Amino acid sequence: MKANSAAPVFAALGDETRLAIVARLCRSGPQSIVQLTEDAKVTRQAVTKHLTLLEGAGHVRSARDGREKLWSVRTTRLVEAQRWLDQISRDWDSAIERLRILVEADLGLGHSTRSGPGGLTSSTRSRTVVAARPRRGDG
């Protein structure tokens, strides 16, 4: 995971220091408070406060490594974002197959498929269909 692709995901946090911490964790993997403070322009105490906040929001988690506490990013949010895109992608696959049925069916027939998709086989559909979802535009 690159920090720049993670940035929009965490933009909602709206704080540069916290975003920098998350970006650092994305870039460098698990870090201790000491390591994170080296990079930050704020005190260790402030970093601790930010981490606690991020942890509360489910963006980071900590694990003990000997005497040290190591902080890392939780990828759940990113996974959710990906699932969302996957769903929209499947909706488009389904819509494209319906468009195909329409435009390929009347090839040489001279009428639309409103009379029914006769002659078409289900093999033209590549995958399990997903119902199109109602959407709204700029309104």
Place this chain on the structure above:
Amino acid sequence: MDRIEKSVLLRAPLERVWRAISDSKEFGTWFGVEFDAPFVAGKAMVGRMVPTQVDPEVAKLQEPHRGARFECTIEAIEPMTRFAFRWHPFAIDPNVDYSHEPTTLVEFRLSPEGSGTRLVITESGFDRVPLERRAKAFTANEGGWEHQSKLLEKYLSR
């Protein structure tokens, strides 16, 4: 992560595919939506979800959404080459006002290929959509994002 792109070769002439995409009635036939007016560039379209007329199997799945409001704003109509509109992805909750949320841009690009038509569909702008909205589409248990963002809000207001 910002875009989805689909490229497909259709065994139909360009003019046929263009009509199926740019004619609001024909668009509705396969997509599963009903408009009262033709597509006009710059116009905000309001339609109603209806089951598709080309695939009974899908139509059955779309039946529960019948009558749901469908909105999009036409961005561009460039005959035989490009049709584009904006909408709100995953605007599935009829009780939510999505009008202030960022939209995604959907583009259909057509070009002749052999005796058929190459269609490239691109939906872009996902980075602008709040993650909370994306997550909500899947969070069946409401303990997820909503709870966490409230928690965050509480922390920030300290």
